[in-house]
Amino acid sequence: MTLELILFIIFGSIAAATAVLMITRRNPIISALFLVVNFGSLAGLYLILNAQFIAVAQVIVYAGAIMVFFLFVIMLIRPENEQKLFAYKPQLKIFASIVVALIFLQLVYVIFFAHTGSEINKEFEASVKAGTVEAIGRELFTNYVLPFEITGYMLLAAAIGALVLAKKKFE
């Protein structure tokens, strides 16, 4: 067992376990905190995959900004009767498990038995070079500069839209 495989097993099992815990906890705050742990372990997986810049951005943007935002909204909204929210109907549960099982079997079939990725072998040098801030910045400001600028305007539009939507209406 190499170090890479050990780290993958640790981070991967944390990610899988916290994902399941996230959708099964009743308290939304605990769900949000499990999702933060999930995003953190995904950042670890990105580091194993030599994607340094995205790993840092994952911690700052997802585990930091977006999840703090979720926690603020959970705090603003009055806690409801969680028992009522959690009492889902049995036929919905059956339907959900059938849909989930079908999609998971389909994905597993494509990944393991259709042999789409079996010829891909990682070249370590190219992989390290692709994940550096330098490579990403070079692509971002040359070939992808128009999408980058549009992303900036999209974030501005989203911020203004969120302000307008959440504003208190004075009649």
Next chain:
Amino acid sequence: MQIPIEYYLALSAFMFTVGIAGVLIRRNAIIVFMSVELMLNSANLTLITFSSYLGDTTGQLFVFFVMAVAAAEAAVGLAIIIAIFRNKLTVNIDEINILKW
């Protein structure tokens, strides 16, 4: 010896499936929203895996844009949830059915 690419793809598929289960089973709009974020992240893991195994930067650029879109989507979506909560005093998606016929 390196990790086979299938391990990463299987983990990503599992997380995506858990996200679908969360969207279908949970009634709290905020938890449904967090499940959508989980599905976005599992797709990001697939993109990073292929980017790393092929030695190509484009996949990581795409993840960068997905993160920006996810941030915008979280802002607008949570603002909508707050606006709905102000009007109906609930975040239960079974009771928010004014667009259903």
